[in-house]
Amino acid sequence: xxxxxxxxxxxxxxxxxxxxxxxxxxxxxxxxxxxxxxxxxxxxxxxxxxxxxxxxxxxxxxxxxxxxxxxxxxxxxxxxxxxxxxxxxxxxxxxxxxxxxxxxxxxxxxxxxxxxxxxxxxxxxxxxxxxxxxxxxxxxxxxxxxxxxxxxxxxxxxxxxxxxxxxxxxxxxxxxxxxxxxxxxxxxxxxxx
Numbered sequence: 674x675x676x677x678x679x680x681x682x683x684x685x686x687x688x689x690x691x692x693x694x695x696x697x698x699x700x701x702x703x704x705x706x707x708x709x710x711x712x713x714x715x716x717x718x719x720x721x722x723x724x725x726x727x728x729x730x731x732x733x734x735x736x737x738x739x740x741x742x743x744x745x746x747x748x749x750x751x752x753x754x755x756x757x758x759x760x761x762x763x764x765x766x767x768x769x770x771x772x773x774x775x776x777x778x779x780x781x782x783x784x785x786x787x788x789x790x791x792x793x794x795x796x797x798x799x800x801x802x803x804x805x806x807x808x809x810x811x812x813x814x815x816x817x818x819x820x821x822x823x824x825x826x827x828x829x830x831x832x833x834x835x836x837x838x839x840x841x842x843x844x845x846x847x848x849x850x851x852x853x854x855x856x857x858x859x860x861x862x863x864x865x866x
Contacts, residue, residue, distance in 0.1 A: 711775055711776055711777055712736075712774075712775070712776035712777070713736070713737040713743075713776065713777050713778075713779065714734055714735070714736060714737070714776060714777070714778045714779070715734065715735055715736070715737055715743055715746040715747055715750055715778075715779050715781065716732060716733075716734045716778050716779065716780045716781070716820070717732070717733045717734070717747050717750050717751045717780075717781045717782075717783055718730045718731075718732055718767075718780065718781065718782050718783070718820065718821045718824040718825075719731040719732075719733065719751060719783050719784070719785075719786035719787070719788070719793075720782055720783065720784040720785065720786060720821075720824070720825055720828065720848070720852075721784070721785050721786040721789055721793060721848060722845075722847045722848050722851050723793055723795050724795065726847055726850065726851050727795050727796070727851070728795070728796045728825055728848075728851050728852070729793035729794055729795045729796060730786075730793055730794055730796060730821040730824075730825075731786055731788075731791055731792070731793050731794070732794075732817055732820075732821065733750050733751060733752075734750065735749070735750040737779070743766065743779050743781075744764070744766070744781075746779075747764060747766070747779075747781035747783065748764065751764070751781070751783045751787065752787055752788070753783065753787060761841055761844065762783050762784060762785060762787060762841060763782075763783070763784050763828060763831075763832070763837075763838045763841045763842055764781060764782070764783050765781065765782050765827065765828050765831050765838070766779060766780070766781050767780050767781060767782050767823060767824040767827040767828070768780045768820065768823055768824070768827070770811065770815070771811075780820055780823075780824060781824070782824035782825065782827060782828040784828055784841075784842060784845075784848060784852070785845050785848050794817075794818070794821075796818055796821050796822050796825060797818065798818065798819075798822065799822045799825070799826065799855060799856070800819075800822075801819075801822075801823065801826075802815055802816075802819040802820075802823070825852060825855060826855050826856065826857070828842075828852060829852040829853065829855045829857060830857045832849075832852060832853075833857065
């Protein structure tokens with residue numbers, strides 16, 4: 674499978690002409706797999722350390738295949754062969770969102786990035802995205818960096834509770850340290866303001 678570079682820090686499965694915008698607006702037309710009547714895209718954030726321990730990401734997207742689970746799609750899209758080279762990674766589903774065209778995007782984190790020489794985008798802010806009020810939790814505008822930051826925070830939280838994930842990450846000390854420094858409360862716990 675060939676992969677082509679599309680937007681800043683995001684790649685797309687070359688068999689699809691569709692890249693979901695993080696905010697759900699301006700989606701290009703193209704084919705999509707249909708699950709329960711809605712197109713489903715899988716967005717994978719491949720995490721690594723960049724420039725002295727700063728977390729960075731690549732984003733790759735693809736369609737959910739008709740006969741595969743979202744986990745299987747994330748591995749395929751992230752180019753991880755179960756049991757093969759590069760299989761020593763941590764994979765975790767981190768979020769989902771509904772786009773304006775009715776499609777669903779499932780976001781996954783994979784660490785470490787199995788292609789460490791590919792161009793990655795540094796995560797400059799880990800401030801959580803949030804909606805305009807308590808009854809509308811979805812942000813009005815969502816940037817890829819915000820989704821990547823959420824994925825990194827979420828993976829850090831999972832590493833605290835799952836010894837298998839911790840073991841994988843500990844094999845990459847710089848990455849493990851960078852994830853360990855992230856705030857956990859922002860990974861999924863809600864706080865009233």
